[in-house]
Amino acid sequence: MTLSGDAVYAPSENIVAREIEGEIIIVPLVAGIGDMEDELFTLNETGKAVWDKLDGRRSLYQVISELAAQYQAAEGEIDKDVLGLVAELVRRRMLVAVEPA
């Protein structure tokens, strides 16, 4: 999947993202998101840091840039994590591309 750095993503209306005890839990709302009836999804530490910025306003460039500043890392080290997570969540229908606000 090819992602554009200008693209803006937001959580899908087909899921409910909950923060429980510091963890992001993604609960499918509509059929077809989880494979089984008992399935939830959880984000690891890296995933949570990225998820928190996927708010329908920031472009992927902005997300990468902000995370690089926040974690004092080169953008080249960050973009792999961001693009990897976004691609995975889009594939799972948990994130959707939106028009920039």
Add this chain to the structure above:
Amino acid sequence: MKPASPSPYAAKVRASHYSLWKDCVPLLGRLDFELTERCNSDCIHCCINLPRDNARARERELKTAEIQEILTEAAALGALSVRFTGGEPLLREDFEDLYLFSRRLGLKVLLFTNARLITPELADLFGRIPPLEKIEITVYGMKRQSYEGVSRVPGSYAEFRRGLDLLLKRGVPFVVKGALLPPNRGEINAFEEWAASLPAMDRPPGYSMFFELRCRHDAPAKNRLIESLRPPLEEWVAMFARRRQSYLQEMREFCGKFIGPPGDRLFVCGAGRAPCVDAYGALQPCLLLRHPETVYDLKNGSLKDALTNFFPHLRQAKATNPDYLARCARCFLKGLCEQCPAKSWAEHGTLDTPVEYLCRVAHVQARDLGLIGSGECAWEVENWKERIKRI
């Protein structure tokens, strides 16, 4: 950013295992919600049901907004699921609203129902927005005569079958369970064969057999009927003999972990960790226990207060009944025996009175497993750890 994890960013996890790998367990895992005590069936064995059109019960029931407020707090406290039960929860006209509200909070919904009120529209909703838990449907008979011999409502069998068909056609996962009663006792094999053919059944169905007395203490005559419906002990042991090897294996593991004298602590079950809101706003430590001293008034408090103050205090309660202290507190069959404050409340109106019927059941089971000899009382056994190894 650290660490740049080499592992996937999002992991699937079975919700039922969720708390096992977390360092910090949420205050509330699941909330039970008894949406109404009213029911469209009039089952011969039921400990709670009121007539579907009981105006007083309906008037007293929590309003939609009150239920939503409690659900919102449950989700904020970390609950992952809510169980809707009753009575028949689908009798509530706002059921769909409550269901959608719960799912939009990110809660999974476990629904206990007789399936009679499932409509095409409701089945469509479950298909489109799945509960994320298998619906649990109690089956009272495999034929109209046996089913309605239990439900005592003409036409109820056809409604139940129609509800099941609606779910099946839409691929909504559900499991079935039985209530072993005189009208259907001859149908066990047919029931289990049919249950095995249902797509979401991944194990044999469970049964209820040791029926609770009326938990509101509201119908002495019904209590006598319920007592008469409990199976003879020999019949109950025969149930286990049907799958003897797997039963013995389960018992070996179970007894190794959970059996032993409870001492004078009344609650050895974690009472209040998965509490139940009754239809009127009282928070019970479990689905069954309604003793006034053990319930918390949610209309004048909060879930958080109940979970952090009220129930932890309750769990420290000790038995004082001399008979209980002489027998149950010293009995190593605790674990096999269903004696608990809820059962004591239902049978005797107290928290710590031995329930003779349950005591007999546990002793019959223990003799069958070779844990005690004929005529032996389990509370007099000293070397119970060695005996467990005999199974």
